[in-house]
Each structure stands twice: as C-alpha cells, then as structure tokens.
Amino acid sequence: MRYETVAEAYRDLEQATGRLAMIDRIAGLIEQTPVELLPAVVLLCQGKIAPDFAGVDIGLAERLAARAVGTAAGVTQDRALAGARETGDLGLAAERLLGERDLVDTPGLQVSVVFDTLHEIAAAAGAGSQGRKLELLVALLGRATPLEARYLVRTVTGNLRLGIGTATILDGLAQVYAGGRKARPVLERAFNICSDLGLVAATVAEGGPEAVQQIRVRAGNPVRPMLAQRLSSPAEVLAKLGGSCAAEYKYDGIRVQAHRTADGTLELYTRGLERMAWQFPDLVQMLDAALRPAEVILEGEVVAFDPASGDLRPFQEVMYRRRTHGIAEAAAQVPVSLFCFDLLYADGEDLTHLDYPQRRQRLTAAVETSGPLRLATAEVVTDVAGLDALFEQAVADGCEGLVCKSIAPTAGYQAGARGWTWVKLKRDYRTELTDTLDLAVVGALYGRGRRAGMYGALLLAAYDPDNDVFQAVSKCGTGFSDADLAGLPGRLAPLIRDERPARVDSGRDADVWFEPGLVIEVVAAELTPSPHYTAARGKLPDEDAGLALRFPRFTGRWRDDKTPEDATTTDELLQLYQAARRATA
Numbered sequence: 001m002r003y004e005t006v007a008e009a010y011r012d013l014e015q016a017t018g019r020l021a022m023i024d025r026i027a028g029l030i031e032q033t034p035v036e037l038l039p040a041v042v043l044l045c046q047g048k049i050a051p052d053f054a055g056v057d058i059g060l061a062e063r064l065a066a067r068a069v070g071t072a073a074g075v076t077q078d079r080a081l082a083g084a085r086e087t088g089d090l091g092l093a094a095e096r097l098l099g100e101r102d103l104v105d106t107p108g109l110q111v112s113v114v115f116d117t118l119h120e121i122a123a124a125a126g127a128g129s130q131g132r133k134l135e136l137l138v139a140l141l142g143r144a145t146p147l148e149a150r151y152l153v154r155t156v157t158g159n160l161r162l163g164i165g166t167a168t169i170l171d172g173l174a175q176v177y178a179g180g181r182k183a184r185p186v187l188e189r190a191f192n193i194c195s196d197l198g199l200v201a202a203t204v205a206e207g208g209p210e211a212v213q214q215i216r217v218r219a220g221n222p223v224r225p226m227l228a229q230r231l232s233s234p235a236e237v238l239a240k241l242g243g244s245c246a247a248e249y250k251y252d253g254i255r256v257q258a259h260r261t262a263d264g265t266l267e268l269y270t271r272g273l274e275r276m277a278w279q280f281p282d283l284v285q286m287l288d289a290a291l292r293p294a295e296v297i298l299e300g301e302v303v304a305f306d307p308a309s310g311d312l313r314p315f316q317e318v319m320y321r322r323r324t325h326g327i328a329e330a331a332a333q334v335p336v337s338l339f340c341f342d343l344l345y346a347d348g349e350d351l352t353h354l355d356y357p358q359r360r361q362r363l364t365a366a367v368e369t370s371g372p373l374r375l376a377t378a379e380v381v382t383d384v385a386g387l388d389a390l391f392e393q394a395v396a397d398g399c400e401g402l403v404c405k406s407i408a409p410t411a412g413y414q415a416g417a418r419g420w421t422w423v424k425l426k427r428d429y430r431t432e433l434t435d436t437l438d439l440a441v442v443g444a445l446y447g448r449g450r451r452a453g454m455y456g457a458l459l460l461a462a463y464d465p466d467n468d469v470f471q472a473v474s475k476c477g478t479g480f481s482d483a484d485l486a487g488l489p490g491r492l493a494p495l496i497r498d499e500r501p502a503r504v505d506s507g508r509d510a511d512v513w514f515e516p517g518l519v520i521e522v523v524a525a526e527l528t529p530s531p532h533y534t535a536a537r538g539k540l541p542d543e544d545a546g547l548a549l550r551f552p553r554f555t556g557r558w559r560d561d562k563t564p565e566d567a568t569t570t571d572e573l574l575q576l577y578q579a580a581r582r583a584t585a
C-alpha cells in the first residue's frame with residue numbers, strides 16, 4: 001500500500017467539516033487498507049506508531065527535522081526553517097521545498113517502509129543517535145512525494161493534529177468490518193480492556209465482532225480506568241446505590257495502574273496510560289516485594305506523605321515527583337504512599353467481572369501491606385449518618401471525600417466507563433458548584449488593556465462521547481496568574497487551527513481556534529441555560545439553549561494527566577445542572 005493513499009486521506013480529513021464526513025473518510029481509508037497493515041494505518045492516523053502505553057516516542061526536535069528537510073531538498077537548514085516560519089508549519093514547508101525537485105526522482109513511499117523506519121527512528125538511542133535519526137528521515141524524505149513529506153514531517157515532530165479521536169476510528173472500523181456503527185460499543189469495550197487500537201483493528205478485520213468479544217484483560221496491556229459519577233449528598237448516593245455501598249476514602253493524588261507481567265517486569269501506568277515506573281522507583285520496589293501473585297494488575301492512588309507525622313500531603317507535592325528530573329533526590333524529598341483500591345487481574349484470571357466484595361477480598365489477599373503501602377480505607381455503610389461521618393473523617397484525614405462503590409453482585413469493574421457503579425462525593429454543591437470541572441480549551445479571545453497582545457480569555461468545552469464532539473460551555477479569563485497567561489501561547493501553539501475544528505461545536509466565535517488538546521480545571525458559581533453555548537443543547541427544556549458556566553475561574557491546575565476525551569462530559573454537566581435545580585426547587 002502506498003503511503004500517498006494515507007496522506008490523501010489525511011488531507012481530506014483535515015478539510016472535513018463534520019464528524020460524519022470524517023467517519024466516512026476514515027472508513028474509506030480502512031477499506032483501502034490490506035488487513036495486515038491496518039494496525040499500522042490506524043495508529044498512523046493518530047500520529048502514533050505504537051499504543052501510548054508502549055512508551056515509544058518518535059518525538060523529533062523541529063530543528064533536526066528541518067535539517068532533514070533541507071538535506072532532502074538540497075537547501076540549507078535555515079531555508080527550511082524560514083519556510084516553516086513563513087507557512088507556520090514545517091510540514092507545509094517540506095511539501096513546498098520537495099515539490100521544487102524533479103518528480104521523476106520521487107517514487108513515493110510504501111506504508112510498511114514508513115512505519116518500520118519510524119520505529120527505527122524512535123529506537124535510535126545513545127551516542128550518534130541524532131545522526132542516525134537524521135539519516136533515516138532524510139532517506140524517507142528523499143523518496144517521498146510532496147504530500148507524503150507534509151505528513152511525514154508532521155508525524156515525526158508530533159504535529160499531525162488530524163483531530164480524529166479514537167471513537168471516530170472505532171466508528172470507521174465498525175462501519176467497514178462489524179456491520180455498521182451500531183457495533184461500536186463492542187469495539188469500544190475491547191479497546192477499553194486492551195488500550196490497543198491496532199489490536200482491535202486487526203482482530204475485527206480478521207474475525208469480525210465475535211473475535212473482538214474474545215479480547216481479554218492481560219497483564220502488560222493497561223486497562224482504561226473505571227471512573228466515577230458524582231452526586232451532591234449522602235442520601236442521593238445511598239438511594240442511587242441501592243441503600244448500601246462500600247465507601248472508600250478519595251485520596252488526592254495520582255492514579256496508578258501497576259502491572260507485573262510473567263517475565264517479572266513491573267510497570268506503572270498513569271490514568272492516561274503513560275508509563276511512569278521510571279519516576280517512582282521507590283514505589284516499584286515496594287510493590288514488587290509486596291505483591292503475592294506473579295502476574296497482576298492492581299490500581300491505587302499515589303499520595304505524598306510526611307514520614308514524621310504520617311499526614312497526607314497535597315496533590316501538588318506528588319506532582320512534583322512527576323515533573324522533576326532528579327528522580328532519586330525527589331524520591332527522598334517527597335516520599336510517597338500507595339493506597340491500593342482495586343485488583344483487576346491475577347495469575348491468568350480476569351477479575352473485572354467479579355463484584356466489589358470479591359475483588360476487595362482478592363486485593364486484600366494479593367498485597368502484603370506495610371508502611372507506606374496500604375489498602376484504601378473502606379467501610380460498608382447502610383445509612384446517611386454513617387456516610388456523613390465517614391465523609392467528615394475522610395476530609396479530616398486529608399482526603400478529598402469519598403468514592404462510594406456499589407456492592408451489588410452485578411457491579412464489576414467497568415473499564416473506561418463513567419457509570420453509576422462508583423459515585424464520588426466531594427463537597428456539597430447544593431448552593432454553589434464547588435466541585436471542579438475539567439474542560440478542553442477549544443478557542444481563545446485576544447486580551448484588551450493590560451492583556452493586550454496575549455490571550456485574554458479561553459473558550460472551554462465539555463466532551464460528548466456519544467458523538468465525539470466538544471461542545472462549548474464557557475469563556476474563562478479569571479484565575480490565571482501573570483505567569484499562566486504568559487505561558488498560554490506556548491502551550492497552545494501546537495494546537496492552533498485556521499478554522500473551527502470539525503469536532504468543536506460552538507455557538508460562540510473565537511479569535512483563535514484550537515484542536516482540543518489542553519485540559520484545564522475550573523470552578524464556577526453555577527450552570528445556567530444560554531442560547532450562546534452548545535453544551536447539552538437539545539437536552540434541556542428550552543431546546544435551543546445549551547449550558548453555560550456562570551463566573552468560571554481557573555483553579556491553577558493544568559490537567560496534563562487528562563486527554564481532551566477525559567474532559568467533563570456534557571451528560572455530567574446536565575446532571576450537575578439538574579441536581580442543582582432539584583436542590584433549590
């Protein structure tokens with residue numbers, strides 16, 4: 001298969017204006033792709049060559065890529081960089097410069113060659129690796145057509161930005177190989193269990209939806225985390241969970257999924273399924289000694305703590321462990337504790353279908369707790385007074401609140417789902433929305449006065465997973481420090497688009513549009529219907545109104561641990577709005 005075919009699809013996808021058009025175009029590409037290349041092609045469409053959890057990073061610096069473009073086009077690196085400045089994109093510059101060559105010399109590339117070479121580029125390490133990467137890229141560009149060069153350069157520099165989410169690709173796969181888009185849930189479940197789009201693609205192409213249903217949890221493939229809904233009062237929580245539940249402390253740290261595979265390797269994954277064992281060698285050692293099953297998948301929350309008093313420390317401190325480069329010093333400065341709360345797999349057995357009491361029992365048996373390695377505090381509660389008391393205790397002990405978990409026999413571990421099996425109880429937002437929202441930045445408005453010349457406010461959106469779109473809910477210009485504001489253009493530059501991206505649904509205009517990529521945490525006074533916003537539009541009594549935030553404020557927390565698809569959903573906003581209305585009625 002020619003890479004040009006993929007590049008043409010990219011070009012069309014970039015120009016597509018609606019989601020259905022994107023699905024159709026992706027489906028067209030899938031149809032043109034031989035089955036053995038399908039895993040490569042779906043990954044390439046997301047600008048990747050391996051699933052996130054594999055920790056493979058092409059990540060070539062722009063300068064090195066510019067040198068490769070220059071060499072391949074027979075011009076200087078400066079000329080290539082100047083082209084990038086002119087067009088705002090090294091990919092376009094490469095397309096132009098290479099387009100000036102004699103086309104007879106450019107036979108074009110094969111997908112398999114591109115994929116393998118990109119892997120070689122990613123793998124080159126150690127002394128002389130920069131030269132090797134350069135050489136490999138020059139060789140690819142030397143044979144690439146101009147259109148291929150555009151996307152090759154964007155891929156190696158991490159700037160592909162086609163704006164297609166996993167859901168859209170799954171829709172395309174379902175359309176071609178599973179009898180229609182109605183089959184997406186089957187594919188989605190498999191993806192949630194293995195987090196490997198390439199594997200799902202290969203399986204459905206070879207064996208249809210039946211084969212996809214056979215995909216199982218296994219150590220080494222991170223499971224997409226189960227998430228919690230939220231409610232505002234203990235009474236509502238108990239009513240929702242059938243009168244009783246297991247209430248666990250909600251620790252304010254970093255979620256971690258630990259995997260020990262048959263070869264004895266222990267890896268830790270973030271909520272976004274990135275590897276983080278290298279940042280927490282102390283934790284790896286602690287777990288390795290304490291886990292009884294040889295092969296295991298366990299979840300917990302890593303929290304910083306003060307060894308002298310045993311007190312839990314705020315979220316910012318454990319984040320320090322992720323940001324800093326002096327790993328050993330940081331480990332000494334900020335010791336961490338792990339509170340284990342779930343066990344998904346042990347020695348060949350998939351435990352996700354077990355109910356909470358059984359999983360908790362297996363968890364207790366699987367971990368030898370001692371010192372900083374503990375089980376999450378959990379208590380079965382059957383009345384409001386009990387839940388209230390535990391909530392107060394949790395807050396007094398330095399936690400955010402509680403995660404209340406269903407103990408029904410049917411309530412297994414729902415990978416990747418935000419269902420009503422787990423319900424979080426933070427603070428009371430009966431009168432005010434004191435719980436935070438995580439929203440995707442989709443646009444910006446230029447500042448005035450003191451903020452002239454920089455972004456003055458951001459346009460924020462919630463995610464609608466059913467339609468894979470981002471619906472605008474607020475403009476937010478409050479809560480940003482001067483340093484935050486100064487840093488915004490840098491953070492957002494790679495996401496800028498000339499027009500409103502196809503997955504962004506907004507009634508409001510913006511001065512600058514962004515592909516959803518940055519997620520920030522905000523608080524607001526309340527949600528109100530508004531004709532100017534599109535979040536949950538069509539689901540409110542006034543059909544033309546969407547939900548809008550009143551008095552939104554940035555909390556200072558960049559949710560770099562969340563992808564835009566992890567942002568607060570429009571259904572969650574709707575529930576918050578309805579809960580607030582019930583409370584004031």
Ligand SMILES: Nc1ncnc2c1ncn2[C@@H]1O[C@H](COP(=O)(O)OP(=O)(O)OP(=O)(O)O)[C@@H](O)[C@H]1O
Pocket residue numbers: 225226227228229248249250251252253254255271301341376403424
């Ligand atoms: N005992 C616990 N059980 C489950 N999750 C817990 C527990 N303690 C802390 N957590 C954390 O709380 C989160 C559950 O809330 P939710 O599913 O809404 O995730 P979230 O979107 O990251 O929310 P938040 O920003 O409120 O942490 C988990 O992702 C996990 O990081």
